[in-house]
Amino acid sequence: MTSRVKFFVRSARVAHLATTDRNGQPHVIPICFVFDGKALYSPIDEKPKKSSPLKLKRIKNIRANPRVAVVIDHYDENWKRLAYALITGRATILFRGQQHKKAVLLLRQKYPQYRRMAIHDRPMIRITPARVTSWGKL
Amino acid sequence: MTSRVKFFVRSARVAHLATTDRNGQPHVIPICFVFDGKALYSPIDEKPKKSSPLKLKRIKNIRANPRVAVVIDHYDENWKRLAYALITGRATILFRGQQHKKAVLLLRQKYPQYRRMAIHDRPMIRITPARVTSWGKL
Numbered sequence: 001m002t003s004r005v006k007f008f009v010r011s012a013r014v015a016h017l018a019t020t021d022r023n024g025q026p027h028v029i030p031i032c033f034v035f036d037g038k039a040l041y042s043p044i045d046e047k048p049k050k051s052s053p054l055k056l057k058r059i060k061n062i063r064a065n066p067r068v069a070v071v072i073d074h075y076d077e078n079w080k081r082l083a084y085a086l087i088t089g090r091a092t093i094l095f096r097g098q099q100h101k102k103a104v105l106l107l108r109q110k111y112p113q114y115r116r117m118a119i120h121d122r123p124m125i126r127i128t129p130a131r132v133t134s135w136g137k138l
Numbered sequence: 139m140t141s142r143v144k145f146f147v148r149s150a151r152v153a154h155l156a157t158t159d160r161n162g163q164p165h166v167i168p169i170c171f172v173f174d175g176k177a178l179y180s181p182i183d184e185k186p187k188k189s190s191p192l193k194l195k196r197i198k199n200i201r202a203n204p205r206v207a208v209v210i211d212h213y214d215e216n217w218k219r220l221a222y223a224l225i226t227g228r229a230t231i232l233f234r235g236q237q238h239k240k241a242v243l244l245l246r247q248k249y250p251q252y253r254r255m256a257i258h259d260r261p262m263i264r265i266t267p268a269r270v271t272s273w274g275k276l
Contacts, residue, residue: 014213018156018166024203026164028156030211030222065162073168075152079251084168113217 001132005085008138009035012072013111017042017125019061019068019091027057031125032114033070034106040070040087040127041094041103043119053123062091068127074136083136089129100124139270143223146276147173150210151249155180155263157199157206157229165195169263170252171208172244178208178225178265179232179241181257191261200229206265212274221274227267238262 001009009015018028033042044053053059062068068091073084094100103124108114139147147153156166171180182191191197200206206229211222232238241262246252 013215014211016154016156016166016168016209018154018164018207020158020162020164023205024158024162025205025226026156026158026166026207027224027226028154028164028166028207028209029224030154030209030213030220067161067163069156069164069166071154071166071168073152075168077151077251082168086165086167088163088165113215 001129004138005132005134006035006037008083008085008134009072015040015070015072017058017068017070019058020065021061022064027061029058032107032111034103034110036102036106038128040129041107042125042127043104043107043114044122044124045114045117045119058125059093059123062093062125066090066092070127081137083134083138085132085134085138087127087129088131089127091125091127094124094126099126139267142276143270143272144173144175146221146223146272147210153178153208153210155196155206155208157196158203159199160202165199167196170245170249172241172248174240174244176266178267179245180263180265181242181245181252182260182262183252183255183257196263197231197261200231200263204228204230208265219275221272221276223270223272223276225265225267226269227265229263229265232262232264237264
């Protein structure tokens with residue numbers, strides 16, 4: 001990843017995460033995330049609707065198929081300024097440990113909103129980029 | 139789809155389209171699109187890098203696996219105002235015909251940028267929603 005792409009990824013407030021279920025049905029949602037230069041981390045911040053956050057679609061998909069894609073992009077009505085960085089790679093779910101702890105810290109630095117949310121008690125998605133392609137004016 | 143969801147989808151300038159290849163690898167990119175109340179249409183507007191727009195990853199994926207997901211969302215630093223509508227459905231590629239023509243017109247109404255681009259000569263993705271879920275303050 002070039003330093004320009006890294007800067008573009010780091011400074012984005014929102015990304016879009018695509019996962020796929022066992023049957024080849026894709027799923028995509030906006031995520032908040034932090035990028036430590038090696039991996040992206042995205043917390044589960046929803047109040048679980050059901051008994052467990054593991055029932056969330058993105059988590060179920062990742063456990064069935066760890067291949068994911070994340071896009072970080074900028075939209076502008078001046079289409080000369082459109083840009084995106086597309087990351088494909090593998091996702092894993094962290095439940096605790098040093099990486100989980102570090103991700104919680106970084107997320108709370110980036111997003112004050114997380115400082116009063118129980119993300120330290122929830123699973124965390126870690127995405128390890130395998131390939132990055134970029135397009136437009138990053 | 140409720141009228142509130144329809145309004146939210148219609149008024150968005152950009153959406154994110156997820157597709158999946160034969161091997162279960164998801165792909166996601168930002169798209170411009172128009173929604174006519176029944177289907178979403180997104181043109182191929184890139185100058186083809188290779189010999190044919192059919193070699194674009196999203197087109198190859200759709201031809202191998204028509205299942206897609208599209209998310210339309212609003213990000214705001216006030217997280218009480220976050221919202222998204224997630225559409226899953228099937229995509230097909232239109233090359234010409236009445237629907238293609240109508241989509242070009244609607245796209246050029248919504249996006250003046252398309253008025254001088256050759257989208258009438260390029261394939262068009264049509265997405266027929268099968269399921270819509272929404273979250274947050276639409």
